[in-house]
Amino acid sequence: MTQALATGADAIALRVAAVIDPVFALIDGWQQELERLLADDPEPRAADLDPAIASTVAAELDRAGTLITGAGFVAAPGYLADAPWHLAWWLSDANTFRPAPGGGIRRLEAVSDPDSEAFRDYTTLEWWRVPERTGTRHLTGPYVDYLCTDDYTVTVTTPVTVGGEMVGLVGADMYVARLEQVLLPVLREATQPCTVVNASGRIVASTDAHRATGALLRLEGLAEMLAPVRASGGAVAPTDAATLPGGATVVPCGDTSLALVVE
Structure with missing residues (x-):
């Protein structure tokens, strides 16, 4: 994995996380509000x-x-x-x-x-x-x-x-279709095909037209890398970029439990 590829993938992964993080923050706020309300009832x-x-x-x-x-x-x-x-x-x-x-x-x-x-x-x-x-x-x-x-x-x-x-x-x-509308312009800034997957390796969005939404991304080593995230339900996130045996780069998208795969 070249330093240029790692840097570019890291930047895109952070931007993917920036799309999801406000939703997380919103739900966390709702959680806290409801817990305060229910604690008094x-x-x-x-x-x-x-x-x-x-x-x-x-x-x-x-x-x-x-x-x-x-x-x-x-x-x-x-x-x-x-x-x-x-x-x-x-x-x-x-x-x-x-x-x-x-x-x-x-x-x-x-x-x-x-x-x-x-x-x-x-x-x-x-x-x-x-x-x-x-x-x-x-x-x-x-x-x-x-x-x-x-x-x-x-x-x-x-x-x-x-x-x-x-x-x-x-x-x-x-809706995944709405997420794709927001994520695809970010992914297309990369020169290589990019795919966002969940902790089970299922595709959320991809610049590769052959990668269907919801399908498993079958790359050697990907399932093993995502296994800790999957086992924890997303509570544990991979912290570092990694290179799969076939040469693809996998970068965690913050603590969203999503990962960016650059092929």
Whole structure:
């Protein structure tokens, strides 16, 4: 790996991180706000909590140029006295999943009755399971989100904790297509083909038209390099650029759990 290539890749990786970091910061702020709110409520109820969630996320969902297409709070089963299973999730006007007449911000209509055939246990999904296991923020995707977007999506979730117990998650959805619009101009500044992958090696964006979004990037040594990030749910990030056996350079994109691959 030449010094010039390392320097160029480092700069691009930092710019990729700069796209994602504001979303992380936003969700961290929501987490802190919700933890303060819930800490003062001995018997939280969905009827009281939902307006607060809507007020918290509405400004960002309505902001021109936002990357976020959905956001909110997902409660741990049994936590809310009046809603054993509960998604307090709102969708932006840019979210095309079951659009409401007239557009604007709208509530996700989720099935919360476990006896219904349409019910889905969200605690089995990656965006819930990994933060529950690691206690830290997690980036899931790209994946087809049949619950909230019905399209290729990246979801960022982080635990909400009260009294040392995880009572739910706060998070946000981003369309991969929208992420590509922002990331591709950055990646195209490199003279070599560039691909951004998640901790599992799945492609988020690439300047190589043969690299399909959501597909695994199969390069010798890549899976092994990303293994610690994958095992930790993204809580551990690779700290240094590395060269794969085939000559590709891999550079971590800050602490986003994403990595830049320059071939």
